[in-house]
Amino acid sequence: MSQQRHGSTPGHGAGAVPAFPDLPEATIARLPEYLRALHNLGETGADTVSSEGLAAAAGVNSAKLRKDLSHLGSYGTRGVGYDVTLLIEQIEYVLGLDQRRAVCLVGLGNLGHALAGYDGFASRGFKIVALFDADESKVGEIIHGLPVRHISDLGRVAVEEKIAIGVIATPAGAAQAVADVLVDAGVTSILNFAPCVLSVPSNVDVRKVDLAIELQILSFHEHRKASLTALPGGRSATTAGDQEAVGS
Amino acid sequence: MSQQRHGSTPGHGAGAVPAFPDLPEATIARLPEYLRALHNLGETGADTVSSEGLAAAAGVNSAKLRKDLSHLGSYGTRGVGYDVTLLIEQIEYVLGLDQRRAVCLVGLGNLGHALAGYDGFASRGFKIVALFDADESKVGEIIHGLPVRHISDLGRVAVEEKIAIGVIATPAGAAQAVADVLVDAGVTSILNFAPCVLSVPSNVDVRKVDLAIELQILSFHEHRKASLTALPGGRSATTAGDQEAVGS
DNA sequence: TAGATTGTTAATCGATTAACAATC
DNA sequence: TAGATTGTTAATCGATTAACAATC
Numbered sequence: 001m002s003q004q005r006h007g008s009t010p011g012h013g014a015g016a017v018p019a020f021p022d023l024p025e026a027t028i029a030r031l032p033e034y035l036r037a038l039h040n041l042g043e044t045g046a047d048t049v050s051s052e053g054l055a056a057a058a059g060v061n062s063a064k065l066r067k068d069l070s071h072l073g074s075y076g077t078r079g080v081g082y083d084v085t086l087l088i089e090q091i092e093y094v095l096g097l098d099q100r101r102a103v104c105l106v107g108l109g110n111l112g113h114a115l116a117g118y119d120g121f122a123s124r125g126f127k128i129v130a131l132f133d134a135d136e137s138k139v140g141e142i143i144h145g146l147p148v149r150h151i152s153d154l155g156r157v158a159v160e161e162k163i164a165i166g167v168i169a170t171p172a173g174a175a176q177a178v179a180d181v182l183v184d185a186g187v188t189s190i191l192n193f194a195p196c197v198l199s200v201p202s203n204v205d206v207r208k209v210d211l212a213i214e215l216q217i218l219s220f221h222e223h224r225k226a227s228l229t230a231l232p233g234g235r236s237a238t239t240a241g242d243q244e245a246v247g248s
Numbered sequence: 249m250s251q252q253r254h255g256s257t258p259g260h261g262a263g264a265v266p267a268f269p270d271l272p273e274a275t276i277a278r279l280p281e282y283l284r285a286l287h288n289l290g291e292t293g294a295d296t297v298s299s300e301g302l303a304a305a306a307g308v309n310s311a312k313l314r315k316d317l318s319h320l321g322s323y324g325t326r327g328v329g330y331d332v333t334l335l336i337e338q339i340e341y342v343l344g345l346d347q348r349r350a351v352c353l354v355g356l357g358n359l360g361h362a363l364a365g366y367d368g369f370a371s372r373g374f375k376i377v378a379l380f381d382a383d384e385s386k387v388g389e390i391i392h393g394l395p396v397r398h399i400s401d402l403g404r405v406a407v408e409e410k411i412a413i414g415v416i417a418t419p420a421g422a423a424q425a426v427a428d429v430l431v432d433a434g435v436t437s438i439l440n441f442a443p444c445v446l447s448v449p450s451n452v453d454v455r456k457v458d459l460a461i462e463l464q465i466l467s468f469h470e471h472r473k474a475s476l477t478a479l480p481g482g483r484s485a486t487t488a489g490d491q492e493a494v495g496s
Numbered sequence: 497t498a499g500a501t502t503g504t505t506a507a508t509c510g511a512t513t514a515a516c517a518a519t520c
Numbered sequence: 521t522a523g524a525t526t527g528t529t530a531a532t533c534g535a536t537t538a539a540c541a542a543t544c
Contacts, residue, residue, distance in 0.1 A: 020472055020476070023468075024510070024511070026510080026511060026512090029461075031464075031468070032458070032464040032465065033461065037445075050525065051525075057445070058445065061512085062525095063512075064513075067511090067513085067527085069526095069527090077519090077520060077525085077526075078520045078527080079524045079526075080520065080524080080525070080526085081524090081525070081526080082526090096472075096474075097464065097467060101463075101467055101470065110361075110365045111366065113362060114361060117358045118459060120458075121463065125464070126460070165463060165466050188470065189467075189470050191466060195284060197285075197306065203473070205466055205469040207465060207466055211363070211366060211368055211457070212280070212368040212369060212372040212374070213277075213280040213284075215349075215351070215372070215439060216279075216283070217277055218413050218455060219343050219344045219413070222349065222412050222413070224268055225436060226344075227268040228268070272534070272535070274536090309536085311536075311537050311539090312536065312537075314501095315503085315504085315535090317503090318502085322502085324501080324502050324503075325502075325543090325544060326543045327544040329500090329502080
């Protein structure tokens with residue numbers, strides 16, 4: 001689901017060329033998936049890829065892929081497909097991945113600890129530059145090469161290090177206060193792992209990842225499937241469904 | 249965004265009362281958020297809550313909340329609001345949280361280790377009952393009270409322990425093989441943290457959490473906001489936007 | 497009864513999809 | 521040219537929202 005409203009760019013200067021494509025939220029959320037698939041294809045040595053091929057690799061249908069890419073402009077060649085390298089460059093440009101963005105991580109419990117060491121960040125255009133925790137006994141500890149600083153330094157360091165994205169991995173009770181400090185320090189993007197709603201100004205983007213919610217959604221479907229098999233006309237779980245790839 | 253297609257319950261037995269409400273995917277994804285908000289409200293001693301109040305606590309607007317809840321049936325009282333306890337019971341029933349579901353976790357690297365110790369699972373209706381890894385040197389290690397087993401035991405144990413949900417936290421290269429074993433063992437719900445698309449039969453639900461993708465989506469918005477401030481008619485990031493809560 | 501708030505309606509909006517004309 | 525595949529159109533579908541009648 002989309003996680004954040006964005007005021008549709010109000011009143012451009014008359015006649016100004018829009019510096020930036022106005023992409024549908026659903027498209028934005030899929031671009032990183034296409035990018036990952038393209039990187040994989042590039043490693044296998046492919047120079048070009050058809051919408052059909054890329055769509056399969058990204059787990060979507062080809063009409064949706066072409067529609068999504070058409071919002072970026074016209075970077076395919078009819079009869080041929082898309083140039084893998086060119087498309088990677090285009091998507092990375094739109095996603096703003098041509099510049100490495102500084103990330104700070106707040107909260108070094110179980111999850112924060114794991115996030116601090118997560119390879120996927122560094123390998124995909126992000127650099128964790130600072131760690132913070134409220135627990136004095138953790139301050140000074142070196143985690144994956146970075147020292148833990150006290151949360152009271154967050155505001156100052158966020159400005160100094162030009163933090164672009166703040167990741168909140170604190171307990172729910174502390175998350176809003178951390179968000180407030182981040183916002184005051186000028187951070188306009190927050191990734192929130194705490195199970196709570198954050199209140200922020202409308203120019204700040206928040207995305208939320210809630211692991212328990214993901215399980216609860218799966219639980220709903222388990223419940224639904226169980227009730228179907230129990231139903232008179234219901235299809236049994238083992239016979240139902242054609243073998244088909246997943247995604248959307 | 250929704251992550252999985254669901255064949256719309258085909259051909260019920262004639263006249264059979266549907267055992268289960270057919271909820272929109274977007275509604276399902278919000279129910280856990282409402283549930284969390286309701287638990288918070290319950291702890292503060294509230295007996296009833298209005299759609300306005302609950303919506304605010306869950307970060308959505310009240311029309312959406314009422315529409316969502318109307319799909320469950322009619323559990324509010326006009327002029328009064330919703331009974332907190334009753335609504336909790338209803339949502340928990342629909343989400344299938346009245347029965348504790350057994351979860352297994354595959355892949356005990358950085359992230360898997362953190363997930364194994366994540367409180368949010370146990371406290372919200374799930375129980376991790378087994379851990380698996382391909383690395384022989386990890387087998388036998390006790391992590392948060394559970395022994396790590398070798399992945400070759402996954403199929404057998406998944407059946408024995410009646411695993412309802414498999415969580416994949418392996419590297420991307422191993423994820424599909426793990427999914428195949430889970431599916432063979434009859435597991436029909438998978439939460440995938442590996443950055444890759446899984447191919448599974450259509451009766452299996454997959455949800456995907458990709459941390460780097462979340463950052464890339466935020467990066468897009470950072471890029472967009474930066475391009476706005478550079479624009480002639482653009483609003484500066486610091487003056488833009490009314491102070492408003494986030495969500496949806 | 498008067499006030500409050502739900503549940504529903506209907507309009508609107510955005511996303512998906514199939515089909516195909518454009519074009520390499 | 522013939523075959524392949526994009527980019528776009530238009531129809532469809534699902535989700536959101538404001539407004540309000542129903543009703544506690």
